[in-house]
Amino acid sequence: MKKISILGSTGSIGTQTLDVIAHAPERYEVVGLSAGANVDMLVEQANRFKPQIVSLASKSDAETVKPRLPAGTKVAYGEEGLIEAAAGTDADLVVTAIVGSRGLPATLAAIRAGKAIGLANKETLVTAGHIVMELAKKYNVSILPIDSEHSAIFQCLNGESREAVKQITLTASGGSFRDRTREQLEGVTVAEALNHPNWSMGAKITIDSATMVNKGLEVIEARWLFDVTYEQLDVIIHPESIIHSYVEFADHSVIAQLGLPDMRVPIQYALSYPERSPTPTDRLKLAEIGKLHFREMDYNRFPCLRLAFECGRAGQSAPAVFNAANEVAVARFLKGEIAFLDIENILETVVGKHVAADVTDLQMIAEVDAWARRMAETV
Numbered sequence: 021m022k023k024i025s026i027l028g029s030t031g032s033i034g035t036q037t038l039d040v041i042a043h044a045p046e047r048y049e050v051v052g053l054s055a056g057a058n059v060d061m062l063v064e065q066a067n068r069f070k071p072q073i074v075s076l077a078s079k080s081d082a083e084t085v086k087p088r089l090p091a092g093t094k095v096a097y098g099e100e101g102l103i104e105a106a107a108g109t110d111a112d113l114v115v116t117a118i119v120g121s122r123g124l125p126a127t128l129a130a131i132r133a134g135k136a137i138g139l140a141n142k143e144t145l146v147t148a149g150h151i152v153m154e155l156a157k158k159y160n161v162s163i164l165p166i167d168s169e170h171s172a173i174f175q176c177l178n179g180e181s182r183e184a185v186k187q188i189t190l191t192a193s194g195g196s197f198r199d200r201t202r203e204q205l206e207g208v209t210v211a212e213a214l215n216h217p218n219w220s221m222g223a224k225i226t227i228d229s230a231t232m233v234n235k236g237l238e239v240i241e242a243r244w245l246f247d248v249t250y251e252q253l254d255v256i257i258h259p260e261s262i263i264h265s266y267v268e269f270a271d272h273s274v275i276a277q278l279g280l281p282d283m284r285v286p287i288q289y290a291l292s293y294p295e296r297s298p299t300p301t302d303r304l305k306l307a308e309i310g311k312l313h314f315r316e317m318d319y320n321r322f323p324c325l326r327l328a329f330e331c332g333r334a335g336q337s338a339p340a341v342f343n344a345a346n347e348v349a350v351a352r353f354l355k356g357e358i359a360f361l362d363i364e365n366i367l368e369t370v371v372g373k374h375v376a377a378d379v380t381d382l383q384m385i386a387e388v389d390a391w392a393r394r395m396a397e398t399v
């Protein structure tokens with residue numbers, strides 16, 4: 021029985037993780053759950069899966085929720101609560117399904133506690149990939165990718181020597197506005213931006229997909245997960261999101277991972293690795309799909325991707341600044357404070373004002389993260 025703790029259990033990845041677990045109660049046990057504002061859903065989850073601990077964003081929620089939980093459930097809150105849910109149980113694996121760099125301290129705590137990480141939260145690796153991967157190595161902890169492209173790449177690399185890797189290509193759907201010119205992006209609404217053509221995801225990543233920031237975050241995430249150079253990473257537009265990424269090897273063989281766009285497959289793979297287990301998803305029928313399409317990435321149409329590569333190559337504090345500024349810009353767009361195209365303007369401005377510097381610990385990361393947030397709020 022594998023014991024699982026889920027940070028962000030009430031979100032898109034969190035609920036799909038619980039769906040995978042519910043289909044295999046003989047294989048998995050939930051020991052920790054955490055939520056932000058969706059207290060009612062967390063209560064429902066806690067009564068169904070009976071975790072040892074639940075964590076909420078606020079002290080007041082933690083206090084009011086206690087009588088609604090199974091007797092004996094430990095209740096925590098805030099960053100400390102996330103850390104407890106991540107590191108304070110006998111979990112074998114922690115799924116990081118919380119959104120944003122706020123997941124970093126709990127992820128580091130889980131690694132220090134020797135827990136394998138089912139990594140969905142790409143912002144943690146973008147913000148502090150060098151720290152996360154170094155700590156995982158020190159504690160001999162597996163970082164198992166849940167992000168669909170990285171799960172695909174992980175599967176393609178399985179059993180292959182890293183020296184044989186020539187090129188890793190991440191596929192990109194193009195997002196909600198893939199058929200629009202830049203001129204046609206003027207005045208687009210939040211609702212239009214949230215209308216992803218292939219995936220049903222949380223709000224932030226859906227906007228990130230539309231700006232192509234998501235693919236930029238994923239390039240940096242891949243750099244750290246697979247220890248490759250940015251020259252070995254590229255992106256291709258693939259509108260159907262059936263090929264989830266592919267790897268070209270020294271002999272020019274290319275290995276890809278395919279499947280219908282259903283996150284329960286990469287989630288299941290991370291939970292059951294190194295085994296493969298059945299998933300409650302539909303099967304891929306290529307004959308019914310007929311054709312798959314691909315086109316070169318257009319970095320002029322998607323300038324945020326070029327900026328992400330620049331920040332990745334600059335390294336040090338630059339990726340953390342890019343990520344934090346983006347979190348604020350997306351939140352401002354979702355609140356209706358700014359226009360869609362202002363997101364990239366904010367990123368260009370904040371990154372442009374930042375001089376990359378070494379960030380070797382959580383305190384330094386928190387400082388640059390906070391600086392970038394302050395700047396992004398005022399642009």
Ligand SMILES: NC(=O)C1=CN([C@@H]2O[C@H](COP(=O)(O)OP(=O)(O)OC[C@H]3O[C@@H](n4cnc5c(N)ncnc54)[C@H](OP(=O)(O)O)[C@@H]3O)[C@@H](O)[C@H]2O)C=CC1
Nearest residue numbers: 028030031032033055056057058118119140141142221222
């Ligand atoms: N959704 C997807 O298909 C994919 C997602 N990912 C990555 O996985 C992560 C989660 O994404 P997704 O599931 O879409 O996000 P959602 O927005 O759907 O869920 C986010 C989760 O984080 C919780 N949360 C938000 N703010 C706080 C806070 N201040 N304190 C504690 N918990 C908080 C939310 O709680 P609540 O809802 O209760 O407020 C929710 O459980 C992201 O990093 C994303 O990039 C990667 C690949 C695919």
Ligand SMILES: CC(=O)[C@@H](O)[C@H](O)COP(=O)(O)O
Nearest residue numbers: 167168192193194195229234
């Ligand atoms: C499902 C998943 O992994 C998301 O990151 C998805 O890939 C977003 O799709 P695009 O960024 O390709 O639009």
Ligand SMILES: [Mn+2]
Nearest residue numbers: 167168169238
């Ligand atoms: Mn992805």
